[in-house]
Amino acid sequence: MAVPLFDTRTPLAPLREQIAARVGAVMESGRFILGPEVAAFEEEWAAYLGVPHAIGVANGTDAITLALLALGVGPGDEVVVPSFTFYASAEAIPPTGATPVFCDVDPETFCATPDTVRAALTPRTKAVIVVHLFGNVAPVEAIEALGVPVVEDAAQAAGARAADGRRAGALGTVATFSFFPSKNLGAFGDAGAVTTADDGVAERVRMLRFHGSRDKSTFELVGQNSRLDAVQAAVLRVLLPHLDGWCEGRRAAAAHYEAAGLGAHAALPAPIGGCEPAWHLYVVRHPRGDELLERLVAAGVEARAYYRVPTHLQPAMRRWGEGAPLRGTEQAAREHVALPMSPVLDAAQAREVTTAAAP
Ligand SMILES: *Cc1c(COP(=O)(O)O)cnc(C)c1O
Numbered sequence: 404m405a406v407p408l409f410d411t412r413t414p415l416a417p418l419r420e421q422i423a424a425r426v427g428a429v430m431e432s433g434r435f436i437l438g439p440e441v442a443a444f445e446e447e448w449a450a451y452l453g454v455p456h457a458i459g460v461a462n463g464t465d466a467i468t469l470a471l472l473a474l475g476v477g478p479g480d481e482v483v484v485p486s487f488t489f490y491a492s493a494e495a496i497p498p499t500g501a502t503p504v505f506c507d508v509d510p511e512t513f514c515a516t517p518d519t520v521r522a523a524l525t526p527r528t529k530a531v532i533v534v535h536l537f538g539n540v541a542p543v544e545a546i547e548a549l550g551v552p553v554v555e556d557a558a559q560a561a562g563a564r565a566a567d568g569r570r571a572g573a574l575g576t577v578a579t580f581s582f583f584p585s586k587n588l589g590a591f592g593d594a595g596a597v598t599t600a601d602d603g604v605a606e607r608v609r610m611l612r613f614h615g616s617r618d619k620s621t622f623e624l625v626g627q628n629s630r631l632d633a634v635q636a637a638v639l640r641v642l643l644p645h646l647d648g649w650c651e652g653r654r655a656a657a658a659h660y661e662a663a664g665l666g667a668h669a670a671l672p673a674p675i676g677g678c679e680p681a682w683h684l685y686v687v688r689h690p691r692g693d694e695l696l697e698r699l700v701a702a703g704v705e706a707r708a709y710y711r712v713p714t715h716l717q718p719a720m721r722r723w724g725e726g727a728p729l730r731g732t733e734q735a736a737r738e739h740v741a742l743p744m745s746p747v748l749d750a751a752q753a754r755e756v757t758t759a760a761a762p
Pocket of ligand 1: 462463464465488489491492534556558559580581582583593594595
């Protein structure tokens with residue numbers, strides 16, 4: 404039996420009527436953009452993370468750009484970002500006028516470290532984007548201790564916790580989320596959020612998402628139109644109470660892979676520093692990643708390599724990324740293979756994937 408890469412439908416099925424009722428209520432209200440539904444979601448998301456402020460925005464890419472702008476990033480500044488990530492982490496930088504500077508990752512965790520970030524710092528560095536890649540929790544505090552504000556790109560880490568119990572998204576100066584449908588907390592369209600404990604940053608993001616205005620009549624900043632809509636907020640409010648349970652399901656799926664003996668055929672991902680990962684993706688390593696991938700696909704397993712060409716070598720980024728000696732990134736790009744992962748992946752499926760992975 405084919406094993407799908409992810410399964411968003413099964414976890415949503417029992418919530419269908421509740422979602423329809425809440426979306427119907429939004430329709431009745433006639434308030435479709437921002438409004439009370441978005442304000443309620445912002446409060447619930449902030450409370451879930453344990454941060455004072457959450458601001459709903461249009462998507463996870465805008466969230467990063469707005470967070471950087473709110474930190475005062477602009478022309479002449481540099482922003483450090485790992486090359487081994489989804490392209491949008493870096494793409495969000497040039498619209499601020501700043502220059503992306505690519506840093507390396509630890510090829511075993513796929514995340515940046517204080518050492519890889521330190522190597523990319525210059526006197527012009529204004530911020531560092533730290534990506535909690537695949538739902539692991541990168542060492543945000545140790546990186547921020549280098550003396551530069553951290554923007555956590557937590558798009559893949561909704562539901563993850565650091566070893567001390569704090570949530571990914573509550574660790575840096577500011578954090579960004581995507582609620583793209585396939586993420587751990589997925590809306591029914593594009594949606595995102597910025598979270599922070601800094602009142603000033605929160606206020607600026609609130610203005611920037613709405614044309615730089617507080618009151619819709621005076622425009623103090625050149626902002627954007629990047630608002631969250633009420634239907635997405637309504638869906639997210641129904642799903643949020645289930646996020647922790649779904650993340651437990653993902654960690655159980657990881658345990659199924661371990662119990663099935665997958666570790667004999669590939670290097671399995673491990674939580675960084677005792678964290679509780681959200682395993683948005685379950686990504687293993689193999690010295691010949693493409694060979695493993697071919698075996699899996701031939702057996703009907705929907706495995707996938709996400710970032711074979713890392714961001715600094717993408718055509719649009721080469722002018723900033725060329726020549727960067729990023730050995731960990733190159734190794735990660737070559738070796739990584741994402742396996743099926745979802746809150747409902749069971750032991751039988753994990754065994755099937757493991758059998759397919761055997762040479
Ligand atoms: C999904 C994702 C984004 C972008 O989010 P969108 O909502 O699609 O704009 C940014 N960074 C990472 C790491 C992502 O996985």
